[in-house]
Amino acid sequence: MKHLPHKTIERLSQYRRALLLCHAKGMSHIYSHEIATIQHITAVQVRRDIMLIGYTGTLRKGYNVRELIDLIGQIIDSDEGINVCVVGIGNLGRAITNYFSGKRTKLSIVAVFDNDKSKVGKKYHGIECYNVEDIGKVIKEKNIDIGIMTVPGEDAQKITDLLVKAGIKGLLNYTPKPVNVPKEVYLEEYDMITSLEKVAFFVKTH
Amino acid sequence: MKHLPHKTIERLSQYRRALLLCHAKGMSHIYSHEIATIQHITAVQVRRDIMLIGYTGTLRKGYNVRELIDLIGQIIDSDEGINVCVVGIGNLGRAITNYFSGKRTKLSIVAVFDNDKSKVGKKYHGIECYNVEDIGKVIKEKNIDIGIMTVPGEDAQKITDLLVKAGIKGLLNYTPKPVNVPKEVYLEEYDMITSLEKVAFFVKTH
DNA sequence: TTAACATTGTGAATTTATTAACATTTTTCT
DNA sequence: AGAAAAATGTTAATAAATTCACAATGTTAA
DSSP states (O other), X not given: OOOOOHHHHHHHHHHHHHHHHHHHXXXXXXXXXXXXXXXXXXXXXXXXXXXXXXXXXXXXXXXXXXXXXXXXXXXXXXXXXXXXXEEOOSHHHHHHHHHHTTTOSSEEXXXXXXXXXXXXXXXXXXXXXXXXXXHHHHHHHTTEEEEEEOSOGGGHHHHHHHHHHTTOSEXXXXXXXXXXXXXXXXXXXXXXXXXXXXXXXXXXXX | OOOOOHHHHHHHHXXXXXXXXXXXXXXXXXXXXXXXXXXXXXXXXHHHHHHHTTOOOBTTTBEEHHHHHHHHHHHHSOTTOEEEEEEXXXXXXXXXXXXXXXXXXSEEEEXXXXXXXXXTTOXXXXXXXXXXXXXXXXXXXXXXXXXXXXXXXXXXXXXXXXXXXXTOSEEEEOSSSXXXXXTTSEEEEOOHHHHHHHHHHHHHTX
């Protein structure tokens, strides 16, 4: 496989979730237009994405749900699984930890961090909370590759630097402050205010 | 102004936030490449976005921070302000409510909803929690245009239908389930799992 | 004063993403 | 059997987003 576009990767992740639900309902096959309807996109887009990963469906029967789930897994998951940590166990950190706990096998949250001493040592959804000062040590011990940052904006860069120094390979930044990482670290930033302002803009302009 | 691209709208929101910080620090002017560095994009991109909104900077001095903040406000804010509600006051709902409380003047969260009777009547960051059954009534009374949905996935479509019926104009869906809305309602969906899986993919493929 | 420099603004080129169009194939119906 | 229908797979066309390239111009320094 040559090079999957970023957008295709995102959609594959979403297709998989939809497919898992379909599988749970007992569907064995699904048409491109059914996936498309669920995801609010076009059937052509779905077929193109699936073409890009080299899968081919059955004419008139559509795609085999089980096979497609497995193939998407081969593309986007790592065989060995990836360990993840959450830094900042406030409301957002807890929401995310909760969300993931026990769900994925390939991506597991194995540590949470906070600078609030009263939280350190407690468990959140079964995952132990460590002191942020121990980030370096814990990340190495637990072989953590990805960090999810849910601290206040003013701490964002400082925590980022700690994570980078600890050897993190990917960072998901949910703080409102953009941070800097060296180019070998993959960075994804998301900001709720931007999303809400965007909705407000399009509501305003009909 | 003709038609601003979606991506430009998102970036304008982000520029504004960066600019507000710069303004708070006492900066009166800023160069395109400074904004670009903060946002991890190119200076040309910044200049082009600013060109699109019809602002023009000063050669060799860059952009006037105050003026640019105000102009972006004119573009993306509504004069009268927009009222927003949060449905589902679990961890994520509280994180968002907390995040916004007291910050924006143009976008304000004026109600939160939950189906848990023990939460109804309580206040969350100063905002009263109503019963989901009263969504229709409260949305009309309080003139709410935008809903942020942070309920469990299995309730997503049901709540969406209630919001749509109540006359909501924009919906930000933070549940893991895509929902359907009539075409006159602006829908933005965001899913944390997809973001994390994307990071994992790019970490895996270096 | 004049040359070197740094910055904005923008048309053109390029790249990325989406959509259209349609050939192909299997199934169903008559 | 043959026609009609419904689906996939894919090339080509189009649209959207980004980057390049550079003219224009104010600023600084010699």
